[in-house]
Amino acid sequence: MLQIVDAIYRMVGSMVQLPEDEDTPEKRVDKIFHLMDTNNDGKIDLAEFKAGSHRDPLIMQALNLYDGLV
Numbered sequence: 001m002l003q004i005v006d007a008i009y010r011m012v013g014s015m016v017q018l019p020e021d022e023d024t025p026e027k028r029v030d031k032i033f034h035l036m037d038t039n040n041d042g043k044i045d046l047a048e049f050k051a052g053s054h055r056d057p058l059i060m061q062a063l064n065l066y067d068g069l070v
Contacts (some may be wrong), residue, residue: 001029001032001033002026003007003026005025005028005029005032008025009024009025010026010027032052032056032059035052035055035056036048036049036051036052037059038040038051038052
């Protein structure tokens with residue numbers, strides 16, 4: 001997950017002002033994991049991903065970009 005978020009941060013660069021708790025890829029990944037890993041097993045299964053995605057507006061916005069494309 002860190003590699004994906006890092007790539008996104010490199011693409012977006014300084015075009016987006018991020019809150020302090022998300023201003024590095026590592027911080028964003030930590031925040032996502034804490035939000036999604038509801039059983040605290042260090043993994044995110046499909047059910048946790050689906051539920052967690054609905055609780056994170058940025059993830060929902062990113063996923064909606066692909067709505068209708070697949």
